[in-house]
Amino acid sequence: MPVLAVREEIILSSLLILGGRTHAAPLREKVVELSKREIVYGTLYNLLEVLIRKGYVTSRKSDPLPVRGGRSKAIYSITAKGVRALQETLFMHDGIRKSIRAFAVET
Amino acid sequence: MATRSQSPRLARRLLARLDVYQWNHSILEDFDETFSELLQSGGPLRARCWYWMSTVMTLAAYLKFIMSWRFHMFRNHLIIAYRNFIRHKLFSFINVFGLAVGLGVCMMITLWVLNECSYDRFHKNADRIFRVERELFRDNLFSRWPITGGVYRQALIDDIPEVENAVRFWRRTLVFKDHKEFRRQQDLYAADNSVFKIFDFALEEGDVETALTEPMTVILTRENASRYLGAEDAVGRSIPVEWNGQMVDFKVTGILKKVPVNSHIQFDTLISMASYPKEQFTNWRANNLYTYVLLTKTASKRDVEQKFKTFVGRRLEPYYGDLLGRGQAIHDVLKMYLYPLTGVHLHPSANWEAEPGGSVASVYAFSLVAILILIIACLNFINLSTARAGKRAKEVGIRKTIGAAERQLRRQFIHESLMLTFISLALALVFGELSVRAVNKIFSGNLSMSVLFEPLNLAVIVVAAVALGILAGLYPAFYMTRFEPAGVLRGGVYLGRAKSRFRRNLVVIQFAVSIVIMIGMFTVSRQLHYIQTRPLGFDKSNVVLLQVRSSWGATTYESLRNELLRDPRIYAVSSGTDAPGDPLYSNGAVMRQDSTEVINMIYYTTGYDYAETYGMELAAGRAFSRDFGTDAAGAVMLNESAAKRIGWTPAEAVGKRLILGDKSAAAVVGVVKNFNYKSLRSEIEPTIIVLRPDVMTQVSVRIKVGDEEGALRYLREKWERTFPEDQFEYGFLDARIERAYEGERTTRNIGLVFASLSVLISCLGLLGLVSFTAEEKTKEIGIRKALGASTGKVLLMLSREFIKWIILANILAWPLAWFLMNKWLENFAFRTDIGWGVFILTGILTMSFGIITFISHTVRAASVNPADCIRHE
Numbered sequence: 005m006p007v008l009a010v011r012e013e014i015i016l017s018s019l020l021i022l023g024g025r026t027h028a029a030p031l032r033e034k035v036v037e038l039s040k041r042e043i044v045y046g047t048l049y050n051l052l053e054v055l056i057r058k059g060y061v062t063s064r065k066s067d068p069l070p071v072r073g074g075r076s077k078a079i080y081s082i083t084a085k086g087v088r089a090l091q092e093t094l095f096m097h098d099g100i101r102k103s104i105r106a107f108a109v110e111t
Numbered sequence: 112m113a114t115r116s117q118s119p120r121l122a123r124r125l126l127a128r129l130d131v132y133q134w135n136h137s138i139l140e141d142f143d144e145t146f147s148e149l150l151q152s153g154g155p156l157r158a159r160c161w162y163w164m165s166t167v168m169t170l171a172a173y174l175k176f177i178m179s180w181r182f183h184m185f186r187n188h189l190i191i192a193y194r195n196f197i198r199h200k201l202f203s204f205i206n207v208f209g210l211a212v213g214l215g216v217c218m219m220i221t222l223w224v225l226n227e228c229s230y231d232r233f234h235k236n237a238d239r240i241f242r243v244e245r246e247l248f249r250d251n252l253f254s255r256w257p258i259t260g261g262v263y264r265q266a267l268i269d270d271i272p273e274v275e276n277a278v279r280f281w282r283r284t285l286v287f288k289d290h291k292e293f294r295r296q297q298d299l300y301a302a303d304n305s306v307f308k309i310f311d312f313a314l315e316e317g318d319v320e321t322a323l324t325e326p327m328t329v330i331l332t333r334e335n336a337s338r339y340l341g342a343e344d345a346v347g348r349s350i351p352v353e354w355n356g357q358m359v360d361f362k363v364t365g366i367l368k369k370v371p372v373n374s375h376i377q378f379d380t381l382i383s384m385a386s387y388p389k390e391q392f393t394n395w396r397a398n399n400l401y402t403y404v405l406l407t408k409t410a411s412k413r414d415v416e417q418k419f420k421t422f423v424g425r426r427l428e429p430y431y432g433d434l435l436g437r438g439q440a441i442h443d444v445l446k447m448y449l450y451p452l453t454g455v456h457l458h459p460s461a462n463w464e465a466e467p468g469g470s471v472a473s474v475y476a477f478s479l480v481a482i483l484i485l486i487i488a489c490l491n492f493i494n495l496s497t498a499r500a501g502k503r504a505k506e507v508g509i510r511k512t513i514g515a516a517e518r519q520l521r522r523q524f525i526h527e528s529l530m531l532t533f534i535s536l537a538l539a540l541v542f543g544e545l546s547v548r549a550v551n552k553i554f555s556g557n558l559s560m561s562v563l564f565e566p567l568n569l570a571v572i573v574v575a576a577v578a579l580g581i582l583a584g585l586y587p588a589f590y591m592t593r594f595e596p597a598g599v600l601r602g603g604v605y606l607g608r609a610k611s612r613f614r615r616n617l618v619v620i621q622f623a624v625s626i627v628i629m630i631g632m633f634t635v636s637r638q639l640h641y642i643q644t645r646p647l648g649f650d651k652s653n654v655v656l657l658q659v660r661s662s663w664g665a666t667t668y669e670s671l672r673n674e675l676l677r678d679p680r681i682y683a684v685s686s687g688t689d690a691p692g693d694p695l696y697s698n699g700a701v702m703r704q705d706s707t708e709v710i711n712m713i714y715y716t717t718g719y720d721y722a723e724t725y726g727m728e729l730a731a732g733r734a735f736s737r738d739f740g741t742d743a744a745g746a747v748m749l750n751e752s753a754a755k756r757i758g759w760t761p762a763e764a765v766g767k768r769l770i771l772g773d774k775s776a777a778a779v780v781g782v783v784k785n786f787n788y789k790s791l792r793s794e795i796e797p798t799i800i801v802l803r804p805d806v807m808t809q810v811s812v813r814i815k816v817g818d819e820e821g822a823l824r825y826l827r828e829k830w831e832r833t834f835p836e837d838q839f840e841y842g843f844l845d846a847r848i849e850r851a852y853e854g855e856r857t858t859r860n861i862g863l864v865f866a867s868l869s870v871l872i873s874c875l876g877l878l879g880l881v882s883f884t885a886e887e888k889t890k891e892i893g894i895r896k897a898l899g900a901s902t903g904k905v906l907l908m909l910s911r912e913f914i915k916w917i918i919l920a921n922i923l924a925w926p927l928a929w930f931l932m933n934k935w936l937e938n939f940a941f942r943t944d945i946g947w948g949v950f951i952l953t954g955i956l957t958m959s960f961g962i963i964t965f966i967s968h969t970v971r972a973a974s975v976n977p978a979d980c981i982r983h984e
Contacts, residue, residue: 028141029148044165046172049136053176056135063135078137 008093014039015051016060016082016090025081027066052080060086118146119159122166129173131180138169184519188526191506195527199499202879206495207531209875210583211538212868213488214576218543219550220481222558227469230373230456234311236405239275241412241449243267243402244460247711248444257450257460259402261384261392264303266426267402271418273410278305279384280376281400282465286353290341294353296658296840297335299380301387301400309405310376316346317365323383330365331380354386361386375456375466376401395430398463403452412449419447467850472938473857480865483624487872489583490617495879496528496587497614507591508599521588528584529577536576615916621876622920622961623927625869626953630928631935632862633949638936639859641943647848648786649691650726653819654844655826656690657810667833668718668807674829675812680822682815685724686807687717690844691786701799702770703757712753713798716806722748722783724813732765732781735802745777746802751785753797769799777801811844870957874964881913881968893977905973910965917961921954 008016018034019026028045035043055061060083065076082090126138142162149158196203231237243263245256264277281301286294304323306312314322315333322330329350336345340363349360361382370377406415420442428441450458459468510520544560551558562568659668672684700709719742721727722734730751735742747769749757754764761782768776785795814822823841830839892905900908929945936942 027144028136029144032141032145044168044172045138045141046132046165046169046176049132049138049169050172050176053135065137075140076137077140078135 006089007096008089011039011051012055012060013090013093015048015055016086019061019080019082020087020090024087025079027077027079031080055086059083060089117150117155117159118143119162119166122163125170126166129169131177132173142166184522185526188523189530191523192527192530195503196531199502202495202499202882203531205875205878206492207535207538209491209495209872210488210532210535211542212872213484213491214535214539215542215546216865216868217481217485218539218563218572219546219558220477222547222560222562223550224474224478224481225562226373226558227457227474230469231375231452233371233373234452236309236311237453238451239406239408239410240309240452241404241406242452242455243277243404244448244450246446246448254462255460256398256463257455258398258400258463260394260397261387261400262395262397263402267404267422270422270426271415273406273415273418275405275407276305276308277402277404278303278309279400279402280306281384283382285382287339288351288353288358289339295338297380298378299382300376300378301384302381303384306381309403312370312374313368315366315368319365322365323381324385325362325364326383326385327359327361328364328383328386329361329380330363330367332367332369334369335379336363336366352382373456375452375459375468377466395427401465404449406449412451416448419449423447472935476935477861480628480862483628484865484869484872487621487624487869487876489579490621491872491876491879492528492531492583493586494614494617494621494876496524496583497590498879498882503591504594504599507594508596511594511596512600517592520592524588524591525581525584528587529580532576532580532583536572618873618876619916619920619923621873622917622957623924625866625873626921626924626957627928627931628862628869629866629953629956630924630945630949631932632859632866633952634932634936634945635859635862637946637949638939638943639856642939642941645941647691648727648784650813651691651845651848653814653816654725655812655814655823656842656844656847657812657826657830658840659686659807659809668810671810671829671833674833675826678822678825680815680818680825682813683720683724684810684812685718685720686804686810687715687721688806688808689715689717690809690811691725691848699771701753701757704768704770704776710756710797712756713796715798715800716803717800718802718804718807721800722781724811725786726813727786728784730782730784731761732779734781739780741778742780742802743804745775746780747771747777748781748783748800749779750783750795750798750800752795753799754782756797771799771801870960874960877913877961877964878968881965884909884912889975892973893975893979896973896977902970902973906966906969909969909973910962913961913965914958917958918954921950921957925950 014035015031018031018038022030022034028048032043032045032048035048052061052063056063061080062083063078063080066079068076123139123142126142129138132138142165145165146158146162149161234240242257243259245259247254247256261279261281264279267274267277279302282298283301284296284298287297288294302323304319304321306323307314307319313319314330317330322328329352331339331345333345339350340348345363345366347363349362351358352361353359367379367381370379406412423441423445427445427447431441431445455468457469457471457474459466507520510523511517540560540563543563547558547560563572668686672686675681675684699712699714701712702709717735719735719737722729727734732748734748735746739746749764751761754761757764757769759767764779764782767779769779770776783800787795812826814826826841827839888909892909895905895908896902928950932945936945
């Protein structure tokens with residue numbers, strides 16, 4: 005299982021935190037919150053596009069909103085494969101952190 | 112909704128266009144949501160700012176996304192193109208090869224044209240340097256005189272404030288003695304020191320301020336310096352030079368940097384103009400050297416030429432009185448003007464030009480040919496690409512069914528065409544590199560492919576190749592993407608009649624263009640053959656020309672002559688300053704005794720036996736002879752056109768007396784038939800041959816046919832015995848005359864190459880078309896054969912159509928070729944007609960090329976077992 009890139013990891017984490025299913029606006033806010041950096045929709049879409057292709061995320065259009073002329077929004081959900089990739093990446097981070105600590109103690 | 116109405120409308124519209132994002136995302140809704148939140152928390156201004164900024168940055172992100180996506184598609188297209196290329200090797204090869212040949216030819220011609228146009232542009236002041244030239248009205252026509260007298264330079268500087276500086280170039284041939292005590296003839300220019308101020312010619316060693324200021328100083332290239340002085344340091348040493356009959360030491364004051372090849376003034380040695388006494392340059396009627404002026408930065412050519420009028424009136428008029436007829440002003444017969452330096456090479460004067468020069472007509476002609484060949488190659492490319500469409504139809508059908516848009520498919524075909532174009536370009540560069548040496552030989556130039564790799568040129572080539580690829584890919588792209596998937600996949604008819612008519616028209620145009628080029632080539636060859644075999648009025652073969660040293664007198668010559676004539680292999684010997692075929696000759700006034708009219712004629716100064724040596728035929732009278740004592744007192748011969756100009760028949764002329772330019776009188780002893788001393792491009796001018804046995808710069812020897820080698824050996828032997836210090840240098844008259852036709856020969860050779868290439872490319876196009884048609888008709892052929900038609904009959908049936916096309920191409924091409932070649936032939940005073948033979952010959956040639964191409968391909972289709980091809984579908 006390949007390791008996720010940092011930005012992909014942040015997006016998948018945000019998605020998971022938001023219950024694994026959400027649309028773009030809350031997702032963007034969460035990503036900004038986690039990464040402490042502003043991110044524009046375009047960049048977010050590009051990353052989501054990559055994640056969709058890799059099969060970590062699926063996107064589907066919701067039912068039209070219950071307002072006049074309301075349109076459907078895209079809803080993103082994390083897949084089981086995505087969850088596994090995220091777990092694996094987080095494990096890897098833990099491993100790294102541990103070995104760094106051991107190294108720091110030794111010296 | 113309140114939020115939507117407040118969000119910037121333009122930004123919304125921009126976002127709405129990002130279609131690829133719409134598939135998986137909901138841009139507008141997402142933007143609106145964040146926008147309304149911001150509206151509440153931060154106010155409308157902040158929200159709008161955010162909306163705009165995010166839009167712009169999302170656009171950027173979108174572009175990035177699309178680009179990477181396009182790149183993936185492009186890679187995919189390349190892979191598909193590569194597979195197609197490999198699957199149809201022959202076809203792809205023909206396609207790429209045709210285009211590569213076209214591009215290669217184009218590149219070569221561009222190189223040549225660039226080189227021709229680069230002449231004399233390397234001088235920093237090139238646009239301010241002019242050559243002072245004059246036009247003289249003589250015998251009802253203006254003739255261009257690029258040469259002036261030595262006295263002009265100072266007078267121009269004095270009289271015309273716009274002339275910042277001026278320099279004279281005087282072509283001389285002097286005898287230098289080298290370090291092995293050998294005498295060598297050296298062609299050189301005498302020049303003023305201002306040459307370095309005006310031109311960008313430079314010194315490797317020595318001071319440009321003083322190099323040519325002192326008398327008896329010389330500067331020469333390193334190569335030349337080591338020839339005369341050995342390998343050591345040259346500057347400061349001296350070279351013995353034969354000067355007015357004595358050896359005088361010339362001091363080397365500098366080493367000259369090699370003169371660039373694209374300079375119309377070529378030299379490897381310069382001596383100071385100051386070496387000649389000032390009195391030598393006082394004659395306003397002298398015409399012997401080139402004067403170049405550098406105008407000030409603010410001066411205009413027209414103003415200066417206006418001032419030349421006053422100059423002519425004040426300085427020249429007193430000396431040109433004899434040229435004026437009754438009531439004529441000096442401005443009617445003499446005009447002085449400036450010729451731009453950068454124009455001299457491509458527009459050389461017909462007379463008195465030291466270097467052969469180029470021809471603007473060939474520059475245009477070859478540029479035209481280059482464009483034509485490129486067009487043929489492109490048409491060919493388009494043709495072959497569309498012809499292959501049938502094979503690609505299924506692919507297109509499947510792609511469409513899966514969901515490819517026509518736009519995407521079009522892009523695919525354009526990518527493919529781009530790939531092929533770049534392969535062709537690479538191939539063309541390889542061709543160019545391989546053939547550049549051969550091309551240099553036929554163009555008699557020194558082109559280098561490295562010019563093409565300069566950043567700017569390379570950029571132009573790449574841009575041009577991209578444009579070409581897109582252009583050539585456009586038609587196939589639009590044509591092939593129009594297939595209806597259902598029809599194509601069923602294997603039905605996907606090729607309308609209209610489409611094949613378009614391709615047929617392309618082939619006809621291709622052939623027509625090649626036919627024009629071919630007829631052009633044949634006509635050039637024919638004209639060249641005509642002028643080379645036309646009687647010149649003298650016998651150019653077997654005449655050896657020997658260069659004479661100034662130290663000789665008439666007695667030395669007489670003894671050499673007697674010595675030479677003792678051998679039976681030597682037929683006649685003559686001396687003189689002029690031989691037919693020389694580019695430079697002199698010109699002077701002739702008057703009848705009973706009239707005051709001054710007639711300007713070409714002067715030939717010769718010794719005895721001139722007519723015999725050159726095999727000139729006499730129309731009346733006799734040649735100069737030692738047996739007539741009176742000849743030594745003043746005798747001349749005229750050519751027929753001179754006699755006519757004076758108003759005599761040849762028979763009348765004999766025995767009459769004429770007044771020559773120096774007021775001496777001479778008797779006409781004979782009239783020779785008109786002979787051609789210049790290229791046959793010009794009419795034969797009135798010429799007078801003056802007997803001056805004591806004046807000579809060369810000795811001409813006619814040797815008998817048979818043992819030329821032996822005769823030459825004998826000549827060398829006698830020469831070396833008589834002049835042990837002088838190197839034996841000789842040249843053949845016919846070789847010298849050949850040189851006058853070098854331009855035409857180059858044109859013919861290039862034309863030959865281009866014509867063959869254009870026919871080759873056209874045949875490739877025909878091959879593509881034939882193979883396509885044959886494939887289309889496989890079933891028909893099969894059925895016909897099954898019903899009993901022979902292979903030959905099937906071939907005949909198929910070829911009937913192609914023959915029709917080729918005939919059509921011929922009919923289209925003939926009038927155009929006839930018109931163009933008549934225009935070209937008008938350049939020649941003596942010209943052949945175009946002749947029907949040429950047209951018929953090209954017709955037969957194209958026909959047979961076409962049929963060979965056709966047969967070679969269709970024989971296979973026609974000889975297949977009918978069972979196989981009927982089962983085919």
